[in-house]
Each structure stands twice: as structure tokens, then as C-alpha cells.
Amino acid sequence: MNQVTLVYFSPTGNTKKSLEAMAASLGGACETVDVTAVEEPQVRRFGSDEKVIFGAPVYAGRIPSVARGRLSRFRGEGTKCIVVVTYGNRHYDDALLELADMAREQGFTVVGAAALVGRHTYGAIQVDRPDEKDLAADGEFAVRAFSRRDDAPEVSVPGGSPYREGGSGGKFRPLTSEACVRCGLCVKSCPVHAIADDCVTVGEGCLACFRCIRICPHGAKNMDTPAYNAFAAAFTEKLQKRRENEYYC
Numbered sequence: 001m002n003q004v005t006l007v008y009f010s011p012t013g014n015t016k017k018s019l020e021a022m023a024a025s026l027g028g029a030c031e032t033v034d035v036t037a038v039e040e041p042q043v044r045r046f047g048s049d050e051k052v053i054f055g056a057p058v059y060a061g062r063i064p065s066v067a068r069g070r071l072s073r074f075r076g077e078g079t080k081c082i083v084v085v086t087y088g089n090r091h092y093d094d095a096l097l098e099l100a101d102m103a104r105e106q107g108f109t110v111v112g113a114a115a116l117v118g119r120h121t122y123g124a125i126q127v128d129r130p131d132e133k134d135l136a137a138d139g140e141f142a143v144r145a146f147s148r149r150d151d152a153p154e155v156s157v158p159g160g161s162p163y164r165e166g167g168s169g170g171k172f173r174p175l176t177s178e179a180c181v182r183c184g185l186c187v188k189s190c191p192v193h194a195i196a197d198d199c200v201t202v203g204e205g206c207l208a209c210f211r212c213i214r215i216c217p218h219g220a221k222n223m224d225t226p227a228y229n230a231f232a233a234a235f236t237e238k239l240q241k242r243r244e245n246e247y248y249c
């Protein structure tokens, strides 16, 4: 069977882009299960002849805990899968191992694992990534991973266990300017439904994922505070040096 299913949590789209590049290189039919704004995805079982690619960003060195809960609803029967984490050029720490462990516990056979650099949510870090070169390499990797021999040894995935503390959202909260027309796009797109129907009030659960800032068609959401701007400038300075993607299969 040629079918590949992409299952991802991707508030700002880096992870989505890389998984789509992988699917394009594999060719054949592709199904997408985007759990970014779905709090309780339907429980799903994949057969042994299917292929799945799981993807999530790195939040403080771990898979975001909300993504963990959503991805835990997918089960395999020895189903081959690739696990992908994208991170903002600092480090992925234990997130890739965490996602690989989860997939294995849920009945998947991990044939490949990738830690990929994408634009960081905060500041101006690797803003053009994933770039075309990254996406081409992602695609080649997916083909290689799914062509792995069935008797090849288990894929070794970097990371430490017990995993470091992490997986939570950030502390910044988006602001709303007068450009807001109350269209409601941010309300329905928020991964944790933290934005009230007025499009302005932001609740405690906000992950500071910046999805609302990136998707607002009117540019009405922003993070223009002195505290954020100072943090972003220092963080950008610190994470200048380009890191390369890592592929394991």
C-alpha cells in the first residue's frame, strides 16, 4: 500500500512543511491528520501495511504536553513510522527520543527519526527555515527511511532518559491592536482555545505558540512589549549560529 498519513501538531507551520515535503517525495496517496487545533482527535488504529509520519515542535526540550496527549490517540500494529521534531536552532534535547518512545509504545516501528531546524517562534532566528535545501533533504530522508530493510537493527535516537523538565508553553501573551475586525480566525485556530469569542481576551492556558500572531490576516495580533522585545533581541543574538538538521535511519 502506498498510503502515507501525516499526523502533526504544528502551531506555526514548520513541522507541517517538513512533513509535506516528505510525503511529496514518497509519492502516492497522502492523508493529513492535523491535530493542532483538535483537542481530542478520534482514536485511530493503523494497519501493518500503512506508513505514518508523526511531527511536533520542541517546547523547552520536550514535545509540548498538549501535543503528547493528542498524539497518544494513534495506535499501530507494527506500522512503520518516521518521527520528526522541529526546533528553533537552540536544541531539541530529549524531544526526539520522547516522540520515538511514544510511537514505539503505541505499536509503531520507528524506521526513521529527524530533528529539523525551523524558524524559532521568538525573535528572528533562522527565519527562512525550513528552506528549499532543508525540504529536499527531508524528502530524500523519508524515501531512505521507508526503504529500510525489515531486519535492520532498531533505529538509535539521541536524547536522555528520564527526560528533562519541559513541554510547557511560554510566558508571553499576545496583544490585539485596533486592526482587529473580530473575524474569529484566531479563536478557532488557537491550539488550546485560549482566546475568548471577543478575539481579545487571552486565558491562562495560552501556550505563547504565536499561531494567532502568524495567521491573523489583519496583522492585529502582536507581541510588541518592551519585555518581549528585549528578550527577543538577546535570544536572537545568542542563537545566531546555524545548526544543521539531523536524520537517523
Ligand SMILES: Cc1cc2nc3c(=O)[nH]c(=O)nc-3n(C[C@H](O)[C@H](O)[C@H](O)COP(=O)(O)O)c2cc1C
Residues within 6 Å of the ligand: 009, 010, 011, 012, 013, 014, 015, 016, 056, 057, 058, 059, 060, 061, 062, 086, 087, 088, 089, 090, 091, 092, 117, 118, 119, 120, 121, 122, 168, 169, 170, 207, 208, 209, 210
Ligand atoms: C513555548 C516554546 C518553547 C520552545 N522551546 C524550544 C526549545 O527548547 N528549543 C528550540 O530550539 N526551539 C524551541 N522553540 C521553537 C520551536 O520549537 C520551533 O519554532 C518549531 O519549529 C515550531 O514548530 P511549528 O512551526 O511546527 O509550530 C520553542 C517555541 C515555543 C513556542
